[in-house]
Amino acid sequence: MTTTPTRAAAVRIHNAHKAYGAHRVLNGIDLTVPPGHVAAILGPSGSGKSTLLRAINHLEKLDVGYVSINDEPIGVRRHGERLKELSGRVILRQRRQVGFVFQSFNLFPNLSVLDNVAAGPIATGRHRKPQAHTLAYGLLERVGLADKARAYPRQLSGGQQQRVAIARALALEPGVILFDEPTSALDPELVGEVLSVIKDLAATGTTMIVVTHEIGFAREVADLAVFLDDGRILEQGPPAQVLDQPSHPRTREFLSKVL
Amino acid sequence: MNEVDDPPTTVVPTPVRDPVVDGRPVPTQRVIPLRRPGRWIATVVVLVVVAQIGHGLATNRFFQWHRFGYWFTRPVIVDGLIVTLKVAAWSALFGLLGGVVLALARLSKSPVLTAVSWTYIWLFRSIPLIVLLLFLYNFGALYKTISLGVPFGPTFAHFDESRLASDMVIAIVGLSLNEAAYAAEVVRAGILSVDQGQHEAAAALGLPRAYQLRRVVLPQALRAIIPAYVNQLIGLIKSTSLVYYVSLLDLFGSVETLGSTYPSDIVPLLVVATVWYLILTSAVSIVQFYVERYYARGAVRTLPPTPLQRLRAGLAGVRARYRLEVGR
Numbered sequence: 189m190t191t192t193p194t195r196a197a198a199v200r201i202h203n204a205h206k207a208y209g210a211h212r213v214l215n216g217i218d219l220t221v222p223p224g225h226v227a228a229i230l231g232p233s234g235s236g237k238s239t240l241l242r243a244i245n246h247l248e249k250l251d252v253g254y255v256s257i258n259d260e261p262i263g264v265r266r267h268g269e270r271l272k273e274l275s276g277r278v279i280l281r282q283r284r285q286v287g288f289v290f291q292s293f294n295l296f297p298n299l300s301v302l303d304n305v306a307a308g309p310i311a312t313g314r315h316r317k318p319q320a321h322t323l324a325y326g327l328l329e330r331v332g333l334a335d336k337a338r339a340y341p342r343q344l345s346g347g348q349q350q351r352v353a354i355a356r357a358l359a360l361e362p363g364v365i366l367f368d369e370p371t372s373a374l375d376p377e378l379v380g381e382v383l384s385v386i387k388d389l390a391a392t393g394t395t396m397i398v399v400t401h402e403i404g405f406a407r408e409v410a411d412l413a414v415f416l417d418d419g420r421i422l423e424q425g426p427p428a429q430v431l432d433q434p435s436h437p438r439t440r441e442f443l444s445k446v447l
Numbered sequence: 448m449n450e451v452d453d454p455p456t457t458v459v460p461t462p463v464r465d466p467v468v469d470g471r472p473v474p475t476q477r478v479i480p481l482r483r484p485g486r487w488i489a490t491v492v493v494l495v496v497v498a499q500i501g502h503g504l505a506t507n508r509f510f511q512w513h514r515f516g517y518w519f520t521r522p523v524i525v526d527g528l529i530v531t532l533k534v535a536a537w538s539a540l541f542g543l544l545g546g547v548v549l550a551l552a553r554l555s556k557s558p559v560l561t562a563v564s565w566t567y568i569w570l571f572r573s574i575p576l577i578v579l580l581l582f583l584y585n586f587g588a589l590y591k592t593i594s595l596g597v598p599f600g601p602t603f604a605h606f607d608e609s610r611l612a613s614d615m616v617i618a619i620v621g622l623s624l625n626e627a628a629y630a631a632e633v634v635r636a637g638i639l640s641v642d643q644g645q646h647e648a649a650a651a652l653g654l655p656r657a658y659q660l661r662r663v664v665l666p667q668a669l670r671a672i673i674p675a676y677v678n679q680l681i682g683l684i685k686s687t688s689l690v691y692y693v694s695l696l697d698l699f700g701s702v703e704t705l706g707s708t709y710p711s712d713i714v715p716l717l718v719v720a721t722v723w724y725l726i727l728t729s730a731v732s733i734v735q736f737y738v739e740r741y742y743a744r745g746a747v748r749t750l751p752p753t754p755l756q757r758l759r760a761g762l763a764g765v766r767a768r769y770r771l772e773v774g775r
Binding site: 245247276277280281282283284286288290292294295296297298299300307308311312340341342356360 | 642644645647648649650651652653654655656658662663666667742744745746747
């Protein structure tokens with residue numbers, strides 16, 4: 189079974205600010221990712237990459253600014269000149285158009301692999317159980333794990349767990365998928381299998397935003413490379429430009445360390 | 448790492464040979480486990496002590512085992528046992544339900560709910576159960592009637608307190624109030640033990656709140672809740688003996704009253720109560736094992752064996768070793 193890719197979504201971040209107490213994590217970020225594009229977000233740790241990604245599906249609330257997906261603001265609504273927070277129920281519904289893949293997988297250990305993938309469509313009433321299971325089997329086949337459907341997450345390797353997590357995110361048939369350092373918790377030899385699944389996904393024309401330290405992967409797959417430092421975008425553009433001819437000294441310094 | 452560039456090598460099989468130390472070959476297969484004479488001596492000592500205790504229990508005329516046999520299943524004892532079971536079961540149920548509500552209130556973001564829950568737990572953990580029970584017993588003298596309604600506003604329902612509260616109800620209410628305070632902390636600890644990443648993943652999938660709780664959070668929390676709650680439950684079963692002081696004839700109450708009628712039988716009667724309490728707590732422990740095993744699915748790679756499976760595996764091991772010894 190092949191899943192028809194849902195209409196790829198456009199993501200826009202408008203003037204995002206966020207602080208934890210006195211510590212300012214995001215200092216006014218504007219970013220546009222057009223439908224079907226793959227954006228790679230790079231930068232030193234503590235630069236606000238993960239916070240920015242988590243703000244996109246409102247796992248983090250922004251202090252100032254907002255994120256919109258297909259021009260629909262996420263987690264807030266415009267009220268005249270001001271932004272008002274939406275209710276939890278509406279935010280949960282909005283999140284269903286966004287897939288999120290965590291660094292530490294966060295599969296539900298008490299549910300089988302199949303139930304993990306099918307949970308989203310069933311709980312949200314998108315599909316009845318049999319259809320959701322068919323969908324889940326199809327997605328597990330796509331990430332090469334159809335034979336593990338009955339297993340429990342802790343019985344799988346890290347790479348397999350992350351591929352299940354990707355299938356779980358895809359089960360929502362989202363317009364955009366966010367990846368938060370999807371290979372950072374993996375043994376080096378398992379990184380490849382996860383990256384190749386993400387690569388295949390990029391080829392289907394889904395909008396993706398990937399926080400990563402894999403420079404080679406970013407160069408190969410991304411349409412847009414974004415370099416973040418101290419809560420600001422220092423540079424953005426085609427990977428060939430940002431990664432190979434960085435204009436900012438801070439970018440050059442970072443790339444010389446990770447390459 | 449460039450395996451492709453390496454010239455093809457032919458693998459020459461090397462014959463497996465035992466390593467040689469000081470000109471003598473060292474066998475490679477089996478390691479003989481260390482002998483542990485200390486462990487054997489300790490085992491023998493413990494067995495002797497256990498046998499002595501068993502002998503003492505069986506032969507000491509102090510216990511009057513024939514009187515134990517006489518009393519053990521007497522209707523008056525069984526009636527008391529049923530009262531104990533009723534009080535324990537209802538209090539366990541209401542206590543757990545109250546505990547879940549209190550725990551959710553304590554974890555909520557509303558400062559009022561948190562404060563009310565905290566105060567309840569503080570108060571009812573501080574009052575000795577016997578004091579609480581006697582207080583409730585005398586409640587009827589304090590409040591003749593109970594009314595349900597809006598404070599300073601209309602009244603919806605009206606009860607005559609003395610008719611509403613039988614001794615059984617007083618006992619169950621008292622134990623439940625006390626149990627809920629403890630259960631709340633057990634449930635709260637369980638919910639806190641669930642990894643933050645699980646909440647985030649459930650939220651990121653847009654799962655409805657009730658579904659998150661039912662399918663993701665509670666099943667994982669139960670792994671931490673069950674052992675602590677069973678501990679609580681065993682304490683509760685024993686606490687039911689206090690209801691005798693609000694004139695309810697439970698297992699302990701029956702034994703106590705019979706003891707004053709038959710003073711020479713007090714020891715066998717106490718043994719009767721002890722054995723029944725042992726049976727109750729054992730039943731709870733057995734249920735605990737299987738419930739825990741059920742909720743361990745997914746948390747461990749392989750489930751722990753049941754006692755029967757362990758016994759079978761043990762016997763198989765002994766048989767295998769025996770065969771090995773004989774074969775040599």
